[in-house]
Amino acid sequence: MNPFAPSLHRSVSALGEENLIxxxxxxxxxxxxxxxxxxxDDCAVLPGSRGRQLITVDPVIFGEHFDATVPPGAVGAKxxxxxxSDLAAMGGRPxxxxxxxxxxxxxxxxxxxxxxxxxxxxxxxxxVPVVGGDIAQSKHALVASLTLLGQAxxxxxxxxxxxxxxxxxxxxxxxxxxxxSSHHWKFTPRLAEGAWLARRREVRAMMDVSDGLxxxxxxxxxxxxxxxxxxxxxxxxxxxxxxxxxxxGEDYELVFAVSAGADRDALARAWRRxxxxxxxxxxxxxxxxxxxxxxxxxxxxYRGFEHLR
Amino acid sequence: MNPFAPSLHRSVSALGEENLIxxxxxxxxxxxxxxxxxxxDDCAVLPGSRGRQLITVDPVIFGEHFDATVPPGAVGAKxxxxxxSDLAAMGGRPxxxxxxxxxxxxxxxxxxxxxxxxxxxxxxxxxVPVVGGDIAQSKHALVASLTLLGQAxxxxxxxxxxxxxxxxxxxxxxxxxxxxSSHHWKFTPRLAEGAWLARRREVRAMMDVSDGLxxxxxxxxxxxxxxxxxxxxxxxxxxxxxxxxxxxGEDYELVFAVSAGADRDALARAWRRxxxxxxxxxxxxxxxxxxxxxxxxxxxxYRGFEHLR
Numbered sequence: 001m002n003p004f005a006p007s008l009h010r011s012v013s014a015l016g017e018e019n020l021i022x023x024x025x026x027x028x029x030x031x032x033x034x035x036x037x038x039x040x041d042d043c044a045v046l047p048g049s050r051g052r053q054l055i056t057v058d059p060v061i062f063g064e065h066f067d068a069t070v071p072p073g074a075v076g077a078k079x080x081x082x083x084x085s086d087l088a089a090m091g092g093r094p095x096x097x098x099x100x101x102x103x104x105x106x107x108x109x110x111x112x113x114x115x116x117x118x119x120x121x122x123x124x125x126x127x128v129p130v131v132g133g134d135i136a137q138s139k140h141a142l143v144a145s146l147t148l149l150g151q152a153x154x155x156x157x158x159x160x161x162x163x164x165x166x167x168x169x170x171x172x173x174x175x176x177x178x179x180x181s182s183h184h185w186k187f188t189p190r191l192a193e194g195a196w197l198a199r200r201r202e203v204r205a206m207m208d209v210s211d212g213l214x215x216x217x218x219x220x221x222x223x224x225x226x227x228x229x230x231x232x233x234x235x236x237x238x239x240x241x242x243x244x245x246x247x248x249g250e251d252y253e254l255v256f257a258v259s260a261g262a263d264r265d266a267l268a269r270a271w272r273r274x275x276x277x278x279x280x281x282x283x284x285x286x287x288x289x290x291x292x293x294x295x296x297x298x299x300x301x302y303r304g305f306e307h308l309r
Numbered sequence: 310m311n312p313f314a315p316s317l318h319r320s321v322s323a324l325g326e327e328n329l330i331x332x333x334x335x336x337x338x339x340x341x342x343x344x345x346x347x348x349x350d351d352c353a354v355l356p357g358s359r360g361r362q363l364i365t366v367d368p369v370i371f372g373e374h375f376d377a378t379v380p381p382g383a384v385g386a387k388x389x390x391x392x393x394s395d396l397a398a399m400g401g402r403p404x405x406x407x408x409x410x411x412x413x414x415x416x417x418x419x420x421x422x423x424x425x426x427x428x429x430x431x432x433x434x435x436x437v438p439v440v441g442g443d444i445a446q447s448k449h450a451l452v453a454s455l456t457l458l459g460q461a462x463x464x465x466x467x468x469x470x471x472x473x474x475x476x477x478x479x480x481x482x483x484x485x486x487x488x489x490s491s492h493h494w495k496f497t498p499r500l501a502e503g504a505w506l507a508r509r510r511e512v513r514a515m516m517d518v519s520d521g522l523x524x525x526x527x528x529x530x531x532x533x534x535x536x537x538x539x540x541x542x543x544x545x546x547x548x549x550x551x552x553x554x555x556x557x558g559e560d561y562e563l564v565f566a567v568s569a570g571a572d573r574d575a576l577a578r579a580w581r582r583x584x585x586x587x588x589x590x591x592x593x594x595x596x597x598x599x600x601x602x603x604x605x606x607x608x609x610x611y612r613g614f615e616h617l618r
Contacts, residue, residue: 002377003451005417012421012444013414020444023418027425031432031439044440046405046458055440057407057456061447068311096355098366100454102411105322108314109332112321116336123340130340131353131364135321135329138370140449142312145409147366147456149355 036159042089042207043150045157053095054150054157056086062142066185072111073118074185075144080122082210083148084189085252089208090157091198092150093191094128100145102138115144126191153195160219162205163257168264169220169227169284171255175213176240178250183237187252194254196274202262209253214246214302220257222286228296229284246302257286345468351398351516352459354466362404363459363466365395371451375494381420382427383494384453389431391519392457393498394561398517399466400507401459402500403437409454411447424453435500462504469528471514472566477573478529478536478593480564484522485549487559492546496561503563505583511571518562523555523611529566531595537605538593555611566595 005011012020025032025039032038036045043054060066060079070078080097087094099119103112123130128148172193178184190208197203209216217227236245258267264282271280284296292298314320321329334341334348341347345354352363369375369388379387389406396403408428412421432439437457481502487493499517506512518525526536545554567576573591580589593605601607 001381001417001420001423003371003381003417003420004413004415005420008415010417010419011415012412012418015418017444020418020421023422024425024442024444027422028429028432028439031429031437033438033440038438038440039442044405044407046440047438048404048460055405055407055456055458057409057441057443057454059409059411059443059445061411061445062312063448064446072310072312095357096353096364098353098364098456100366100368100409100456102368102370102450102452102454103321104313106313106317106320108310108312108319109321109324109329110319111310111312111314112329113332113336114310116333120337120340123337128340129342129347129356130337131342131347131355132366133333133348134366134368134454135326136368136370137373138450138452139372141411141447141452143411143447143450143452145366145411145443145454147364147407147409149364149458151357 041160042086043092051157052152054087054090054092055147056083057145057147058082058086059143059145070185072114076115076119077122078185079144079146080119080128081187081189083146084126084191085208087148087150088190088194089206089254090159091153091194092157093153093195094126095149095151096129096131097146097148098131099133101135102141102143104140104142105137107142154199156198158198158203158206160205160207163220163222163286164204165222165225165286165288166260167204167257167286168282169255170258171235171253171281171283173253173279174235174237175209175251175253176244176248177237178248180239181237184250189252190254193275193278197256202259202267204257204259206254206256209251209255210249212247212249213255214299216255217299220255224289225286226289226292227284227299228287228293229299231297233281233283235279235281243302350469351395352401360466361461363396363399363401364456365392366454366456367391367395368452368454379494381423385424385428386431387494388453388455389428389437390496390498392455393435393500394517396457396459397499397503398515398563399468400462400503401466402462402504403435404458404460405438405440406455406457407440408442410444411450411452413449413451414446416451463508465507467507467512467515469514469516472529472531472595473513474531474534474595474597475569476513476566476595477591478564479567480544480562480590480592482562482588483544483546484518484560484562485553485557486546487557489548490546493559498561499563502584502587506565511568511576513566513568515563515565518560518564519558521556521558522564523608526564526608529564533598534595535598535601536593536608537596537602538608540606542590542592544588544590552611
């Protein structure tokens with residue numbers, strides 16, 4: 001059977017990413033455990049690890065996540081940092097990585113050297129042994145997938161579920177304009193911030209922003225609620241407007257929910273002491289669905305990054 | 310920088326797989342631990358696991374590991390079984406898997422359903438939860454990489470190093486003709502056999518045969534030795550000759566070294582009791598390099614599968 005559909009309407013592109021993931025879970029059936037022990041969070045919590053071991057996988061693909069303008073070292077660095085960002089989102093620290101390469105036999109040795117040296121720089125900085133990998137041929141392609149194992153840093157890992165009606169919504173750093181500013185490969189994964197937040201009891205749910213806040217926030221939103229975000233509070237990157245901040249993607253920042261009754265001033269003060277150089281923004285809260293205040297953004301008007309176009 | 314070299318002699322194809330792996334370890338530098346804790350064995354032993362947790366990654370790629378003649382369910386099954394074979398080679402049992410897909414947006418939904426249902430069948434049979442994954446777009450490609458975590462089943466894992474001069478060489482099942490016989494996707498990973506062998510003290514080193522015995526045996530051969538293999542003892546698959554058995558690859562059988570002083574009759578009897586339907590063949594032994602008996606095969610005349618052509 002030919003894996004490529006004769007017409008687009010029978011393809012994964014027509015199905016779309018979200019429906020495809022739902023379908024995959026159905027096809028897998030009983031071997032697909034519920035999140036956080038299966039598909040659906042930034043990392044999966046491994047069975048038999050007493051909730052303490054995490055795993056995630058993310059690729060970089062030529063023509064998708066980088067092109068010839070990005071230095072090879074930045075591509076290797078980005079590959080590991082993307083995965084570190086997923087680990088940060090659950091409050092984990094890295095344990096080990098493996099890299100699977102599928103590459104055209106014409107791939108330049110010099111390019112590959114740059115790629116691995118860039119990867120190694122980040123691996124040294126965050127203490128990630130690269131323990132294995134695989135190299136295989138794939139004509140006209142260059143795909144590098146990295147699987148990252150990690151461990152909880154504190155007494156718990158933070159998942160995407162747990163936010164409640166009325167909770168405040170916070171985001172680290174700035175959003176939007178990732179591509180023109182080269183932030184998409186220059187970013188710093190928020191490992192220290194994620195580990196710190198996982199120890200704060202008022203933080204109820206967390207994830208990283210990779211496909212644009214407007215799209216990603218759905219996963220954090222409790223049933224029956226809608227996020228009421230203030231445009232004025234959005235920390236837009238220089239040159240990025242509200243639409244860019246909500247939809248560009250590749251921000252690699254953390255978005256998290258803080259319980260309604262928390263001492264928000266104490267949180268802000270503690271944050272500034274610990275992370276004086278990283279911005280923290282309260283951008284809104286979860287309100288009853290259908291009761292969006294007039295001044296709040298309607299996120300349905302914004303769409304995040306769609307992986308299968 | 311363009312990742313594809315303007316001329317082939319600066320490409321990974323010209324460098325070749327073995328030199329490339331050596332180069333990668335050099336580029337990674339201190340973040341690349343020594344095997345079995347790093348690159349170089351069937352699986353890597355994870356740091357901080359007291360030698361008990363294993364990780365491996367292997368892909369299936371359209372045009373390389375399968376084509377339109379292989380049913381999609383068999384492709385999904387093969388992806389997991391290839392990795393289970395690596396785990397078997399160290400005496401491990403599976404713990405969890407993640408799957409990274411890079412696919413052309415034209416990929417057929419029906420094909421993908423078959424792929425995942427085939428993967429799920431094998432996952433159910435061997436109790437492997439599929440805990441996560443990633444889907445990304447890659448034009449004109451279809452690459453599925455599976456990372457498998459496993460655990461030691463007994464008191465030790467068996468690595469590729471440990472064979473000594475004079476040790477006997479054994480192989481499970483039959484070799485050669487994997488492609489014409491469809492063995493390359495119909496095979497059964499030798500998990501039970503690998504776990505059993507890891508508990509036998511006379512088994513000193515083990516690996517799986519995936520690139521052809523002639524190539525793979527190098528990794529098992531102790532320094533200063535050469536494998537003296539008897540053509541008559543080679544368990545050729547029906548329709549496969551000695552050359553096919555030595556070079557075809559994709560056998561997914563186990564090859565292992567048994568200490569020179571072992572009671573080989575006792576081993577053979579115990580094997581037949583436990584695995585009456587799986588052939589076990591003593592095919593030769595490790596002798597002094599340069600002292601190959603006249604009747605032994607010269608493996609330098611045979612080449613196994615080269616991944617970057």
